[in-house]
Amino acid sequence: MSEVRGITVTIKYGKSYEDTWAVFKGGAGEVRQDILDYFGIESDSVTGLTLSDIVTNATQIAHGKGLIATQLGATVIAQEPAPAPAKPQGDPWASVGTSQPVTVADQAPAxxxxxxxxxxxxxxxxxxxxxxxxxxxxxxxxxxxxxxxxxxxxxxxxxxxxx
Known part of the structure; x- marks a missing residue:
């Protein structure tokens, strides 16, 4: 009987056993992608980094979030997407071009x-x-x-x- 090879990566948000942690199991490619997805890291930004590098970066992110939550009492909230702008009635050009109208504010420099x-x-x-x-x-x-x-x-x- 052959065993399926895999790895387990545990990323803790703090040093205490009671702190939050995330566990990833599977093949190296699966674990890599799961960590990127879990922490919202774009794949393009880590091209060429090893799984170890990604785990280190993800651990830094987790520790930062853990410190913010425990030391500052912060909580993560989701921002609701802005409602889609209403299309003008009777405007034949409203559906042409981009799905979002471009305004002067969109073109203004930061x-x-x-x-x-x-x-x-x-x-x-x-x-x-x-x-x-x-x-x-x-x-x-x-x-x-x-x-x-x-x-x-x-x-x-x-x-x-x-x-």
């Missing part, structure tokens, strides 16, 4: 405070000369990558660099 807080990380992304260093930058500065503009710059730089 506020200067948003740009200021990301100036450093955007500069660091641009300085990178290889994918390995770019990935290390991502792993060590994940708080910046929640901003879509930063993530877009990161992905573009990654595609521009040689493998």
């Amino acid at each position: 506020s200067s405070s948003e740009q200021d807080k990301n100036t450093w990380i955007l500069g660091e992304i641009e300085k990178q000369t290889n994918r390995a260093d770019l990935k290390k930058l991502w792993a060590n500065n994940q708080s910046f990558f929640a901003d879509p503009a930063v993530m877009t710059a990161y992905k573009a730089k990654g595609k521009a660099l040689p493998a």
Whole structure:
């Protein structure tokens, strides 16, 4: 009788036994994908990282969330999606083009405070000369990558660099 090989990865949110933990079981590829899905990590952002690297990053995320919850009493809430805008009655052009109307506010540049807080990380992304260093930058500065503009710059730089 042959045994099916697999691994088990446990990621704890804190040091105490009572703290939350997540357990992932299966083959290495399955566990990798399960961790990415569970923590909401985009696959493109971890291309080239080992499962061990991903577990380390996920553990850092879990510890950060655990500290926020225990030390600050924070809770995670879901933001409800904005309701779809009403289509004007009798407007034959309302269904043409994009599903969302483009407004002047959508085209306006980000506020200067948003740009200021990301100036450093955007500069660091641009300085990178290889994918390995770019990935290390991502792993060590994940708080910046929640901003879509930063993530877009990161992905573009990654595609521009040689493998």
